[in-house]
Amino acid sequence: MNFSFTDEQLALRDMVRRFAEKELKPCYTQWDREKKYPRHLNKRMGELGLIGMAVPVEKGGMGASHVSEGIACEEASRGDCALTMSTFAVGHLDAAILSQGNERLRKEFLEPFLAGDLVPAFAITEPGSGTDAVAMKASAVKKGASYILNGEKAGITAMMDADFAVVFAKTDPAAGARGVSCFVVPTNYPGVTRQSYEDMGVRSVGRGSIFMDDVEIPQDYLVGKEGTGFIMGMQGFDVSRILLALEAIAPAMVSLEETIEYTKQRQAFGRPIATFEGVAFPIIEHVSLLEAVRLLCYKGLWLRDQGQSSTAVAGMVKWMAPRFATNAIRDCLVLHGHPGYTNEFPLEQRLRDVLSIEIADGTSQVSKLVVLRELFGRDYLPYNYRNK
Ligand SMILES: Cc1cc2nc3c(=O)[nH]c(=O)nc-3n(C[C@H](O)[C@H](O)[C@H](O)COP(=O)(O)OP(=O)(O)OC[C@H]3O[C@@H](n4cnc5c(N)ncnc54)[C@H](O)[C@@H]3O)c2cc1C
Known part of the structure; x- marks a missing residue:
């Protein structure tokens, strides 16, 4: 067992982290307030090779592993977890489908979309x-x-x-x-x-x-x-749901890091509030849960890279990650006191953004049904597609 990323993956992580810090994070709240899709950033992600990264080289993609796709998605989501719902989650689904298409679809849609010229x-x-x-x-x-x-x-x-x-x-x-x-x-x-x-x-x-x-x-x-559309869509969900989980975990982790710094600085009763267990323990609980789910995300992506099924893991992380991330960001907001409730901090926006992941790409309930089907068997589902 080896928990480390390869040197190439570490270089990718550092590159995307720098990009997210410099180009995504500074305008995260601005695009939200203006309700404006930042097309130029979609284009930048295309130029950096971050859209549809797992599309095979012969189809015009990078041929990256799903683990690498997850690393890039997580790092970009530290800067802007809203935009990554389009570039990574939807991006993965459309790339996985279009790469099974004919030459005309490849030329007219897949290539310009991977280049960041078309929004999918x-x-x-x-x-x-x-x-x-x-x-x-x-x-x-x-x-x-x-x-x-x-x-x-x-x-x-x-x-x-x-x-x-x-x-x-x-x-x-x-x-x-x-x-x-x-x-x-x-x-x-x-x-x-x-x-x-x-x-x-x-x-x-x-x-x-x-x-x-x-x-x-x-x-x-x-x-x-x-007649093959439904299967193609479902296969894509086995990865996109894991990417969405990472899109929830990343902003929660950033919020927790910021909250650790804030509670070290903020004083009450003559001491940093971080020294109160009532302040530090929730932070520790959130980091523990999120780190566990994060590792499960990478296990799922790794399984997929090995040609094994990631269906059950995708169902597990898809319900856990947004739930745990929402709880974490909520506590971070409260630990910032009254300023945390203003839009001076990005916490309220992260809370709104991450909550959406409980619904998008299938709700928490349907994610559990996916796990149920894998653990109990298809006959124990409350419905049965075969009879429809
Ligand atoms: C931010 C966001 C982005 C989205 N993006 C896209 C997109 O790009 N493309 C797209 O096609 N769709 C998208 N969706 C739609 C999303 O996939 C659906 O909202 C989701 O699948 C749930 O469907 P529904 O809203 O019709 O709820 P319903 O299916 O009506 O379900 C209502 C409630 O009942 C629960 N429920 C239903 N059946 C069961 C059951 N058998 N057991 C237990 N509970 C059950 C559900 O979990 C839910 O809580 C997006 C949604 C959101 C919020």
């Missing part, structure tokens, strides 16, 4: 179906050399800034999960309209709905084969 969206949720994604209503009907798409996708990260969306739609409504296919829909096509949301967090990246009204796309924009 991943659209599976609908107004009437989120956790039960197979119940989606969006349809795609073949017409000559085109597909005609209809339906609405809801709650989509970065939808208002996205240049394209990877969209899941039914090509065979009677076939359940096996009737779901995956398409690339450019957001400037006729028949596409969008609507933004007023969210409590992740406000720089934002969310929105996409409405597809007889949107005609070339048949080449089908990814893979008809």
Whole structure:
């Protein structure tokens, strides 16, 4: 057993940490207040090779391991855990899908997206179906050399800034999960309209709905084969959920580091408040829990790199990380006293941003159902996709 990163991974960690300190952290609160997606930073991440890092070299990617992808995601999230929901979590899902696409998809979408020139969206949720994604209503009907798409996708990260969306739609409504296919829909096509949301967090990246009204796309924009979309999406979640967990842990760890410094400086009753066990012990408890989950994240990514399943670990960290991180940031805010409650500190924003990770990419409950399926077996699920 070896807990250390390779020299190459340590160099990557230092490079991304410097980038996050210098270019992400200083404007983290500004983008939130302005509700502005910082496209130039998406471009910078593309230039640094941080988008879709695990895409194989022959497909135009870096061919990095998932552990390396996790290191970059964690370090970038120390600076801006909102932007990384787009560049790393959505970025991973779309990169994993597009790298299974044809040459045309590679040239028109995958390459410019990896370069940071296109902002991606991943659209599976609908107004009437989120956790039960197979119940989606969006349809795609073949017409000559085109597909005609209809339906609405809801709650989509970065939808208002996205240049394209990877969209899941039914090509065979009677076939359940096996009737779901995956398409690339450019957001400037006729028949596409969008609507933004007023969210409590992740406000720089934002969310929105996409409405597809007889949107005609070339048949080449089908990814893979008809009926394979759902499986492709689920395979991506086995990594993106771990990246999201790291996106929750990183800002919580930064908050705890800042709180340790603050409590060493702040005096009460003639001594630093850090010397009160009531102050120090919660910090220690949060660091202990988060460090344990962080190691489990890297174990999951390592399993995936070894060609083994990371499904159970992804389910475990996806419910634990945002819950523990939210609790940690909340205590950090309180330990800063009344100034902690102002937006002079980024704590309130981190709390709002990290809470979203309890829902995005599947809620804590569905994450536990994923673990249940792995531990107990499919027959003990409260539902059964095979019968749909
Ligand atoms: C910040 C953010 C970003 C998002 N980004 C995207 C995106 O980019 N693309 C996208 O497609 N979607 C996105 N979503 C949507 C997200 O994936 C869904 O909100 C999520 O899957 C839950 O679906 P739902 O909201 O329809 O809740 P529902 O499925 O209606 O569930 C409501 C509640 O019931 C619980 N529940 C449902 N079924 C069960 C069960 N069997 N057992 C126990 N509890 C259950 C759920 O956990 C939840 O608490 C995002 C959401 C958020 C908040």
